[in-house]
Amino acid sequence: MPYDAELVAELNLLNHFNVGTTQEGIKVHHSAAPHMIEAAKRLFDKDLITQEDGGYLTDLGHDAAEHSQSLILILTTPVQLDTTS
Template identity: 50%
Template sequence: MPLSSDHIDELNLLSQFESSSGQAGIKVHRGDAASETVQAAERLFAKGLITQDDGGYLTPMGSEAVELTQKLHSILTS
């Protein structure tokens, strides 16, 4: 089961969130960000992982996804 480029874009965007703080969000600036990043934010919002379609904050499920993303990254880079 290979990961699609859309999933990779979503994982890359999730990795930009601070997992230790629910108070730190991100903003995807549509005029400056790559189209892949803008589309990834929209998909993450539609999936209920972030609070706004241009970033915002992590939802509880989004926080869990970030933790799992960090664990996977740690495994792959060790």
């Protein structure tokens, strides 16, 4: 299943959360890009965040954000080639 624009927006929004703490949330302001406002609503509908405009991660949202952030790290880390052999 390829990532469509809506899924990419949701992943990007999840990447804004600090997964190192449960005491920090985000706010998607009404002046944000429409695709980000809609992404927040979809994440709320999927029970990943506590408010339609952001809030905090739910337990499921925390897991999703950790996976999303791990994936972006894996995909953006340069490959280290072993040149010693």
